[in-house]
Amino acid sequence: MSASQSAVRSRAEAVSASRTLDYMILFTLFFIILGGYHIHFMLTGGDWDFWSDWKDRRLWVTVCPIVAITFPAAVQAVLWTRYRIAWGATVSILGLLFGEWINRYFNFWGWTYFPMNFVFPANFIPSAIFLDCVLVLSNSFTMTAIAGGMGWGLLFYPANWPIIAPLHLPVEYNGMMFTVADLSGYHYVRTGTPEYIRMVEKGTLRTFGKDVAPVSAFFSAFVSVIVYFVWHFFGLWFGKTDFVTST
């Protein structure tokens, strides 16, 4: 090909081609990352995210932020390093939530008839916005890992509290005290019940009573920092442009 030839006939056509490619690239990135992120999240933290009776004060708060910070860290590593695009975490989370909401509505509710207020996904948007804000303000991945990762974990429970609080109200049923969420799970039996729900609030952290959620969030934030570091490097690796040539 000749280097002197132009691929376009005018500047306007170049701008148009560039914009069109932007949209095609965004669509592709959104849905491919959505696919990988969703399969990762549903199989590492999914059960806590599927059901409101699993959204407890201990393992939901601990597990979900830790396994969810992975893809946002990797996507940020490429989009910020190479393109100074500052919404890597937010777009990853929007993709995950898009996949989850479509699925919970059309399948959990539409195919197997679990009510939506029993199967809604957790909200990560405030955590993701915070992670992106720390990156764009600090321009430092170290700061983003430490401050952003901490905020990511600590913000998770407060961000979901307005949604989950009504389901944590106590009710009395046949002489037993439940939360509304537990009562929902009691009525909507899953094939794995009862073993399936025996890991909800498992352990002795409940010894701390009202402090269970903050302790869990703090631990989750700590691990999120470490996971961010690791997945940042995963992201850089996945962004490589190397070619394999036959010898």
Added chain:
Amino acid sequence: MAATTDSVKADASEAPLLNKRNLALAVALYCVFYAWVRWYEGVYGWSAGLDSFAPEFETYWMNFLYIEFVLEVTIASVLWGYLWRTRDRKVMSITPREELRRHFTHWTWLVAYATAIYFGASYFTEQDGTWHQTIIRDTDFTPSHVIEFYLSYPVYILTGMASMIYAKTRLPTYANGFSLMYLVAVVGPFMILPNVGLNEWGHTFWFMEELFVAPLHYGFVFFGWSALGVLGVLNIEIEALAKLLKKDLA
């Protein structure tokens, strides 16, 4: 004799850079097809998919599975074979405009791959969880598996491989060697299908019920990570497109 392409057709230079009709048709094809599949699941999952020993299960689900296998092998052979046989043998001598046009076609393939990945890895995979938490499994070929493992996964494998073959055979960027991250982004999600073997073996061996976060499923997680290889493909493409457009955008 293989009908490979030696040169750009005379009228190709007048073709639009992006064939928007093909782009819209590609996305619509997956959406309409999977809407029909979801309707089929809704009707025949409950009426014929609860007992694998029932005659209607054979009629509506096992026959569906057999038809899938035949169609998938046929389409893969025809599509991949066509793309390979019509490859451009003088790919390094195409004009910049033709190269830009082919990048648009390549991105149409990638949009199709993204749509297929969404339905396979997101929609039908999480759907499987709610089916298993509702219906006791008595076969590896549950209605959700017939769709998830043996339809939606092969469909994205078909599309991803076709996209990679197109890039390899039509674009100068990929002519010399294989892009490591393109391989990761296509072969990694492909490996989710063989991993079904471990999954099914584990479910028959260890436990029948569903716990989505069980370590048995971590093979799917590991190969799901490879979707991030699309970031490497993005970087390669941006470099190639910048070479084609940068001086006109300055």
